Amino acid sequence: MSKVLFVYAKGGPPLGYALSRVAARSAVHLLALSALPPTVAASADRLCASVLSPSEPERRDLVSLIVSRAQAVGADAVVTFSEYAVVAMAEACEKLGLAGAGGNCALARDKRMMRRTWQEQGISQPRFRPVATEQDLHDAAAALRFPLLLKAAWSAGSTAHRTLRRPDEVPAAWARAREVMAESAQLGYAELHVADAGADFLVEEIVQGTASEWFDQEGWGDYVSVEGVVVDGDFRPVCLSGRMPTVEPFTxxxxxxxxxxxxxxxxxxxxxxxxxxxxxxxxxxxxxxxxKLGADGRMWVIETAARFGGAMTVPQIEEVFGLDLIGMLTDHLLGREVSWPAEARTPQEADGAAGSLVVLAVDGAGEAWPDRRLWDFPTVREAVPVSAGSRLSVVAENSLPDGTLVPVYDPAAGANTMAALCLLSAADPETVIRDFRTLVDALPKVLPHGTTEAQS
Incomplete structure (x- = not known):
């Protein structure tokens, strides 16, 4: 039987979902670089031939750790679905002679290198500058047009994003962005292979997007993501995912x-x-x-990644298009024949629609809730009316336990301040948008009142 080394770290699709899809294709050996979610620990023991949680000293040379573990278990393929481990895994696969993202993987991870590559190719993107110091940010602000967005070069989930509208905002933005990257590292949301990656930033002009010229229905955001796969160097688009408008700055x-x-x-x-x-x-x-989608058909590439979309993107694709992308990629890495879509699937080919909502303590206009609330999904399920035929559930692996105080939303911390992740299945995308708007409006009214003492 074939063997796969699954390198797990925070981020990506829920571990329980991803692990079950890989285990259906092969014997799985799990290398856990992050603590396993409590909801998955038992099933991991059942699904995996082995589970190894390396010590801190062992993780310092992550490429060597992956190589040695893959050799020890006789792995025929190595997979990861975490943004924070893709570069190390790609380098390890090169050393092992196994199929992987390849030697250019860092170009899809370091936003500075990514943007320089696109600049050389003349690909439409916002104007930008790399920044490594506060003085760099001052210089970039003088060369670019406000408003500007400062972002960490190796972050994910809109972490450490800061909007600048005037030159005098530079010092505070620089200080807070660096603080957030340090806080994220403590939470396990940080690059695992590149040393001092939290110190690397870029700043870009905020281009003016519009959703109304692209979508017929209100409630859509002004950007989309193209989900796909690269197979032996050939890009295969799978489908497009839409968004609701982001929360300030771009969460x-x-x-x-x-x-x-x-x-x-x-x-x-x-x-x-x-x-x-x-x-x-x-x-x-x-x-x-x-x-990003603009007026008069204009578009700008914001970023790409050498991994599938995170959160529930991949499960949603399986639900509406019947494509198990994790299983298909696993088969391909193992050298099996895979029937990839000839072109991106369209809404007309979908069986219904699915969406995932990040629960943040802000209303539909992005304003903070007037008081603190406790997360409690049973209350939400009973009190929030969704459309006939829609099904609302919670992704336990990505959510706080019921009864936990919902964090105050921090624009700089982005998704680090989420309380839960809800999944909705519905008849069509328009219904998902309508039900999510209802849910966002209802949450600060129906969730139980909480205080800072509620968690003690």
Missing amino acids: ERAGITPAALPHDAQRRIVALARDAVDALGLRNCGTHTEI
Whole structure:
């Protein structure tokens, strides 16, 4: 039987979901770089041939750790679905002679290198500057046009994003962004292979997006993501995911599969995503490419990744299109024949729609809730009316326990201040948007009142 080394770290699809899909294809040996979620620990012992949680000293040379563990278990393939481990895994696969993202993987991880590559290829993107010091940020602010967005080069989940509207905001933005990266590292949301990656930043012009010229229905955000895979260097688009508007500055609130776009718009978006992915020279990996939508058909590539979309993106694709992307990629890495979609699936080919909502303590306008509340999904399920035929559930692995105080939303910390992740299945994308807007409006009214003493 074939053997797969599964390198687990925070981020990506829920571990329980991903692990079950890989285990259906092969014997699995789990290398746990992060603590296993309590909801998954028991099933991991059942699904895996071995589970190893390396010591801190062993993790210092992550590539060597992955190589040695893969050799010890006789792995035929190595997989990870975490943003924070993709570069180390790609380098390890190169040393092992196994299929992987390839030597250019860092181009899809370090946003500075990514943007420089696209700049050289003439690919449409916001104007940017790399920054490593506060003085760099002052210099960049003088060269670029406000408003600007400061972001960490190796972050994920909109962590350490700061909006700058005036030059005098530079010192505070720089200090807070660095603080958040340090806090994220303590939470386990940080690059695992590149030393001092938390000190690397870039700043970019905020381009003006619009959703109304692309979507017929209100409630959509002004950017989409193209989900796909690279197979032996060939980009294969799978589908497009839509979004609700982000929360200030650019924290994602909800992802919806599929994005309800006309065929011609989808075709043009996929073509830009193909250019962006091809420019990076990836070999074998999932891809997740975010594209901003502007007026008069303009588009800008924001970033791409050498892994599948995180949160519930991959489970949503399986639900509505019947494509088990994790299982398919596992088969491909093991050298098996896989029937990938010939082109990106359209909304007309979807069986219903699915969406995932990040619960943040802000209302539909992005304003903070007036008081503190306790997360309690049974209350939400009973008190919030969704459309007939819609099914609302909670992703326990990505949610606080019921009765926990909902964190105050911190714009700089982004998704680090989420309370829960809800999943909705519905008849169509329009219904997902409508039900999520209802849910966002209802949460600060129906959740139980809480105090800072509630958790003690």
